[in-house]
Amino acid sequence: MSEPRYTQKHLDGSRGTTAPVIIAGSAQMLEVLAIARRSAAGEAKVLVTGESGVGKDLIARQIHVSSKRANGPFVAVNCAGITETLLESELFGHVKGSFTGAYRDKRGKLQMADSGTLFLDEVGEMSLRMQALLLRFLETGEIQSVGAHSATSHVNVRVIAATNRNLAERVSAGEFREDLLYRLRVIHIHVPALRERRDDIPLLVEHLLKRAEKPVQISDDAMQVLQRYRWPGNIRELQNVVEQAMWFADREIVDVGHLPPTVRMAGETLLPARERRRQIADDLYDALVSGGYSFWEHVHPIFLQRDITRHDIRELVVRGLRTTHGNYRALLRLFGISHEDYKRFHNFLMAHGCKVDYRSFRQGTPEPARRAQLLLPPLRAASPSGDSAPVKPPQGSPAQA
Secondary structure, rough: OOOOOOOOOOOOOOOOOOOOOOOOOOOOHHHHHHHHHHHHHHOOEEEEEEEOOOOOOHHHHHHHHHOOOOOOOOEEEEEEOOOOOHHHHHHHOEEOOOOOOOOEHHHHHHOOOOOEEEEEEHHHHHHHHHHHHHHHOOOOEOOOOOOOOOOOEEOOOOEEEEEEEOHHHHHOOOOOOOOHHHOOOEEEEOOOOHHHHHEEEEHHHHHHHHOOOOOOEEOOOHHHHHHHHOOOHHHHHHHHHHHHHHHHHHOOOOOOHOOOHHHHHHHHOOOOOOOOOHHHHHHHHHHOOOOOHHHHHHHHHHOOOOOOHHHHHHHHHHHHHHHOOHHHHHHHHHOOOHHHHHOOOOOOOOOOOOOOOHHHOOOOOOHHHHHOOOOOOEEEEEOOOOOOOEEEOOOOOOOOO
């Protein structure tokens, strides 16, 4: 394996931006850095793709600081989570009186990036109208501020864009302009997901541990668990997990028990099946009730990845209803689910066969009926023909959820 590459830490987005920290030892990431280094020698537009949390912004900054524009500004704009009107004003600026609240002229990010680099993060979220405005700028270099009747200035900017979307698919769906894609994707750099470059995980973990206020090490078992985990949130999630584990570590070593339950489950495949299922349910429940986790952010994703089963989800619901005495709305609060998501949660449980009848947990419910309610799919008994048939519940028992 190649030696990891360390660069100086990024400080800010102003002139003289210093290089970001990029730690890479895997062949995949070393190739990414090589392409970034070659692209820095020219002026071509670059499109950086990859999942959320892989460090696309770091690659963009690395290209900037390695280019002849390094002494110019590096200006980043996040195109997601902002209305079309605000994004237009953010990029192109506006003139006084152009809309309510425009009390003075305002320079846009394109003007601020003159002689430097403009980084358009999440460019795939732009509306078609904003895509047309961006395309016009890329073709002419001219800026027309919001409210202006003609082009107000001409700037010299290198554009680097990033997205976690498949822009080719969005082009096919009519959601992204094909001509804009060609303009942006002169050079294409794809940053692989962390699960695709597991050789980098020990390097990244050691780097994060060195940033701690006190000396901290990690056990071999804990490192193995980290390397087995899928990391849907990539480096951003790894950083959060390591920082959390360091906080929980009572000694100067991070062990498996200090890792979050969702990560720890990746290392429990060697336990007996029944014990592993019970441990999973315990860990998930503790994480939801005491660890500040939420169902949709932490449990739902690992269910979709098949790291946990519907049996685990059902056991989780059983424990929650036992705590809330059969109150599903109280269970929502327990699991960090908003009141507005009640129907979504109900539909999820129904769709996956995880719904549990709350009545079996209300006070006064006979214990035999309560035990019957906790069964998963109905038991099947052999019929005279040799086929199996569902066993009907005793008369008066609550229906199977």
